[in-house]
Amino acid sequence: MRLVVVGTVAFDAIETPFGKTDKILGGAATYIALAASKLGGHSGIVSVVGGDFPPEHLQLLQNNNIDTRGIEIVKDGRTFFWSGRYHNDMNSRDTLVTELNVLGNFQPHVPESYRSDEFLMLGNLTPSIQKQVIEQFVKRPKLIVMDTMNFWMDTAWDDLLEVIGMVDVLTINDAEARQLSGEYALIKAARKILQMGPRFLVIKKGEHGALLFHKNEVFFAPALPLEEVFDPTGAGDTFAGGFIGYLAQTGDISFSNMKRAIIYGSALASFTVEKFGVEGLQQLNNEELENRIQRFFDMVQFDIKINQAQV
Amino acid sequence: MRLVVVGTVAFDAIETPFGKTDKILGGAATYIALAASKLGGHSGIVSVVGGDFPPEHLQLLQNNNIDTRGIEIVKDGRTFFWSGRYHNDMNSRDTLVTELNVLGNFQPHVPESYRSDEFLMLGNLTPSIQKQVIEQFVKRPKLIVMDTMNFWMDTAWDDLLEVIGMVDVLTINDAEARQLSGEYALIKAARKILQMGPRFLVIKKGEHGALLFHKNEVFFAPALPLEEVFDPTGAGDTFAGGFIGYLAQTGDISFSNMKRAIIYGSALASFTVEKFGVEGLQQLNNEELENRIQRFFDMVQFDIKINQAQV
Numbered sequence: 001m002r003l004v005v006v007g008t009v010a011f012d013a014i015e016t017p018f019g020k021t022d023k024i025l026g027g028a029a030t031y032i033a034l035a036a037s038k039l040g041g042h043s044g045i046v047s048v049v050g051g052d053f054p055p056e057h058l059q060l061l062q063n064n065n066i067d068t069r070g071i072e073i074v075k076d077g078r079t080f081f082w083s084g085r086y087h088n089d090m091n092s093r094d095t096l097v098t099e100l101n102v103l104g105n106f107q108p109h110v111p112e113s114y115r116s117d118e119f120l121m122l123g124n125l126t127p128s129i130q131k132q133v134i135e136q137f138v139k140r141p142k143l144i145v146m147d148t149m150n151f152w153m154d155t156a157w158d159d160l161l162e163v164i165g166m167v168d169v170l171t172i173n174d175a176e177a178r179q180l181s182g183e184y185a186l187i188k189a190a191r192k193i194l195q196m197g198p199r200f201l202v203i204k205k206g207e208h209g210a211l212l213f214h215k216n217e218v219f220f221a222p223a224l225p226l227e228e229v230f231d232p233t234g235a236g237d238t239f240a241g242g243f244i245g246y247l248a249q250t251g252d253i254s255f256s257n258m259k260r261a262i263i264y265g266s267a268l269a270s271f272t273v274e275k276f277g278v279e280g281l282q283q284l285n286n287e288e289l290e291n292r293i294q295r296f297f298d299m300v301q302f303d304i305k306i307n308q309a310q311v
Numbered sequence: 312m313r314l315v316v317v318g319t320v321a322f323d324a325i326e327t328p329f330g331k332t333d334k335i336l337g338g339a340a341t342y343i344a345l346a347a348s349k350l351g352g353h354s355g356i357v358s359v360v361g362g363d364f365p366p367e368h369l370q371l372l373q374n375n376n377i378d379t380r381g382i383e384i385v386k387d388g389r390t391f392f393w394s395g396r397y398h399n400d401m402n403s404r405d406t407l408v409t410e411l412n413v414l415g416n417f418q419p420h421v422p423e424s425y426r427s428d429e430f431l432m433l434g435n436l437t438p439s440i441q442k443q444v445i446e447q448f449v450k451r452p453k454l455i456v457m458d459t460m461n462f463w464m465d466t467a468w469d470d471l472l473e474v475i476g477m478v479d480v481l482t483i484n485d486a487e488a489r490q491l492s493g494e495y496a497l498i499k500a501a502r503k504i505l506q507m508g509p510r511f512l513v514i515k516k517g518e519h520g521a522l523l524f525h526k527n528e529v530f531f532a533p534a535l536p537l538e539e540v541f542d543p544t545g546a547g548d549t550f551a552g553g554f555i556g557y558l559a560q561t562g563d564i565s566f567s568n569m570k571r572a573i574i575y576g577s578a579l580a581s582f583t584v585e586k587f588g589v590e591g592l593q594q595l596n597n598e599e600l601e602n603r604i605q606r607f608f609d610m611v612q613f614d615i616k617i618n619q620a621q622v
Contacts, residue, residue, distance in 0.1 A: 089495065184400065187536040208519040211536065220533040220610045225498040225522065259613040293615055299531045300611040302570040304604055 002067075003036055003043040003248040004114045004141075005029045006133045007123020007237070008103060009053070009071055013083040014276060016090065016231050024277040025057045026082065028123035028147070031237035034281045035268045036245025037064040038289065043245070044114045046070040046133060048106045050077040060282075070111045077102035090229045091206065110136040118142035119248040121240060122167065124149050127159035134166055143253050145169040145244045146198075147236070150176050165197035168253075171240050173204045186211065187218070200258060202243070204236055212262050214255050221262045222299060224270045224292065231276045235269045238281065242268035267292045313378075314354040314559040315425045315452075316343045317444045318434020318548070319414060320364070320382055324394040325587060327401065327542050335588040336368045337393065339434035339458070342548035345592045346579045347432075347556025348375040349600065354556070355425045357381040357444060359417045361388040371593075381422045388413035401540045402517065421447040429453040430559035432551060433478065435460050438470040445477055454564050456480040456555045457509075458547070461487050476508035479564075482551050484515045497522065498529070511569060513554070515547055523573050525566050532573045533610060535581045535603070542587045546580045549592065553579035578603045 012026030033043045044067035051073065058068050083097035108129055120141040122130040130146060146167040152160045153176065164170055170193065174186060180196075181189035186203055190213040193201050201213040207229075212219040242265035247253055267289060271280040323337030344354045355378035362384065369379050394408035419440055431452040433441040441457060457478040463471045464487065475481055481504065485497060491507075492500035497514055501524040504512050512524040518540075523530040553576030558564055578600060582591040 185536070185538055185540070187538055190536075205519065208516065209533070218536060218610055219613070221613075222520070222531040222533070222611075225496070225501075225529060227496055227498055229496070256613070260615060263613060263615070297613075297615050299529055300533075302530070302532075302567070302574060302608075304571060304574070304608050 002114070002117045003033075003041055003119040003121060003244060004046065004070075004110065004117045004133075005032045005036070005043050005121045005123060005241070006046040006108055006110075006130065007032060007121070007125055007147075008080050009045065009047040009049050009057075010080040010082060012233055012277065013081070013097070014231055014233055015085040015096075017086070017088050018228075018230055019276070021276050023081065025060065026233065026277060027080065028125075028237045030061070030278065031234040031272065031281070032121055032123055032241035032244075033061065033066045034064055034278055035238040035241030035265070035272075036248065037066060038268060038281060038284060039242065039245045039249050039264060041065070041245040041249045043067065043248075044070050044111065044117070046108050046110050046114070048072040048074060048102045050079040050102045051075040053079045067114075070109070070114060072109065074102045084233070086232065090232055093232075108133050108136070119244055120144045121244045122146040122163070123237060123240070127152055127156050127163045130163045131159070131166065134163075143168050143244070143247060145171065145240065147171045147240050148176070150179055153179050161196065164193075167198050169200040169202060169244075169258075170198040171202040171204060171236075171243070173206070173236070177201075177203045187213075190218075200255075202262065204239060206232075206235070210239070210262055210266060212258055214258070217255060219255075219259045219262065221259075221266050222296070223266060224295060224299070226270060226274065229273045232273050233277065235273050238272040239265040239269040241265070263293060263296050267296060313425070313428045314344075314347050314352055314430040314432060314555060315357065315381075315421065315428045315444075316340045316347070316354050316432045316434060316552070317357040317419055317421075317441065318343060318432070318436055318458075319391050320356065320358040320360050320368075321391040321393060323544055323588065324392070324408070325542055325544055326394075326396040326407075328397070328399050329541055330587070332587050334392065336371065337544065337588060338391065339436075339548045341372070341589065342545040342583065342592070343432055343434055343552035343555075344372065344377045345375055345589055346549045346552030346576070346583075347559065348377060349579060349592060349595060350553065350556045350560050350575060352376070352556040352560045354378065354559075355381050355422065355428070357419050357421050357425070359383040359385060359413045361390040361413045362386040364390045378425075381420070381425060383420065385413045395544070397543065401543055404543075419444050419447070430555055431455045432555045433457040433474070434548060434551070438463055438467050438474045441474045442470070442477065445474075454479050454555070454558060456482065456551065458482045458551050459487070461490055464490050472507065475504075478509050480511040480513060480569075481509040482513040482515060482547075482554070484517070484547070488512075488514050501529075511566075513573065515550060517543075517546070521550070521573055521577060523569055525569070528566060530566075530570045530573065532570075532577050533607070534577060535606060535610070537581060537585065540584045543584050544588065546584050549583040550576040550580040552576070574604060574607050578607060
C-alpha cells in the first residue's frame, strides 16, 4: 500500500566531532520516505522546495520508489535550510542556522492520486499544516502517524492538541511526553496522552530505545549499542519512516505488528546515525538490515522459569 | 549455595519530594542480602556496625535467612551514616551527610564458616577492603561479582584496577563505564573493561535498564516504566543482590542464566524504589515478584519474520 508523507525536504549542514558537511540533502520527509523505501514501500511526498533544489536530489528520491509529484517547486524561492553542530556526547546539539525560506508560506497540496491512500505520516511540521493535509484526504486514512516536537507545544498548543486528537499514533521523545502530559513518570504521561486521542503512543528515548504504549500494554524496544554514532541527524525520522513503512508494507496495524514495526524503525535508524545524512540508508542492503534485526532479537531474548524462585 | 556479601550495613536518612525518613536501616550489604533472600538464598554478611545499631535490625536480617556473624559490632563506635536528598526528577541527589564512623577503620574478617562458599558479592567499598575479603577465602569462589563507583576511580585507581582484575563480573553504571574505559560508546567501553579481567560486565542505566556484556555478546534488560519512583536508594544494590542471588540459588553461571539473573535483579529493584528503604523488599511476596517477571518478559517479546521485508 502506498504511504503518503508530509514533511520537510531540506538542506542540512552538519558539524560533528568527526567532520562537517556542506549543504546536503535532509528534511523529515526525505528520511521518512527513504526509510520506508528500504522496506519495499512506495511512498509519495507532500512538501515544498525552492528553485535551488538540485534535480539530482529529486532523482535520488524517485530512484527509491518515491513519488515526488507532491513536492511543490517554488522557482524563485529557496529551500528550507538547517544547520547544527553536535557536541562531543552526540546527544545534544546547537542549532546554528534555521532559514524557513519557502517553508514559511507552505500551503500543502496533496495530489489527487494520493488522496485515497491508506497510510499517512505527518512529519514534524506546523500543526495547522498537518491538519490541512488530513483534511485533503477523500476518506480518512486507515492509519495516521504524527511526529511533532516541543517547539509546537511552546508556540501552537491549541492547534497541536487538535491534530493530536485526529491521529492514531503519536511519536515524541521522553522530554516531550513529559511536557505534553505534565507527568514525569512515563507510564502516567502515556496514560494521559492516550486520552488526548491517539490509540498508540511511541516514546523515543534515543540511545535508550523506544516505548510503545497501547491501552494498558507497553512494549519496549532497545537501541543497539553502536560502535560509532557519526551523525544523529534524521534518526528520529528514519525511525518513524521504518515504523509506518513496515505497517504499510504489511498492511497490518495490530499491536503485535506494531512491535515488529518499532524494531524495523530502530534498526533502520541505527544505520542512519552511522554515516552523514542519508548515506547510511542509501548504502544499506537487505542482508545488513536482516542481520541487524536479528541482533535486536538476540539482544532481548531470555527464557524464564517462573516458580523456580522461592520467596 | 551460600552467598557471602561484603559491604556497608548503615543508617540512611532520606529526603525525597514525597517525604523524609529518620535514620533507617540501609547499606549496600543490607539491600544485597535482602534481595538474595527474596529468591530463597542464604547469605552471610561481612561488615561492621557501631554500638548504636539496634538489635532489631540484626534480627530483621536474621529473619530473612541472613547470617550476621560476620557483622562486627564496635561497641563504642557509631554506625556508618549517609543522608541524601533527591531532586524532583528522582534521578539526581545531593549527599547531605556522610559519616564513615566505624567504617573508617574497618578490617574485614570473613568467618571461618564462610571461607569455602562459592558465591561472593563485593558491595561498593574501598577496593583494598574488597581485596582483603577475596584473600581470606580458602579457595577462590566460583563466582565473584564486584560493585564499585566513580569515587574509587578518582581516589584509588591502582587498587581498583587490581581488584577488577580479580573478579568475574563487574557492575557499574554507564557514566562509570565511560570513566573507567575512557570510551564514550558503551560497546567500546565494554570491550576495554572486559580486557581488564572480568569475563562479564553489567552496565546499569537506572530507568533505562541494564546491559550485560560477555565476549562479543550483549543482552539488554529494560527497566519497567513505574507509576511512582518513591525512593531510589538501594536500587543498584538490590539489583546486584537479585543478580548474584539468582545465580547462587540456581548454581548456574552460564550466560543464558545470567540473562535471567539480570531480569530478577531488575524486577527486585523495581520493588525497592516503590517504597522508602528496605520496605519494598520486605513486603514483597512471591506472587508479586513472579507477576513482575512476567511483565518484563511480555514487555520485550516480539516475533520476527526475517525475509519478509524487501530492500
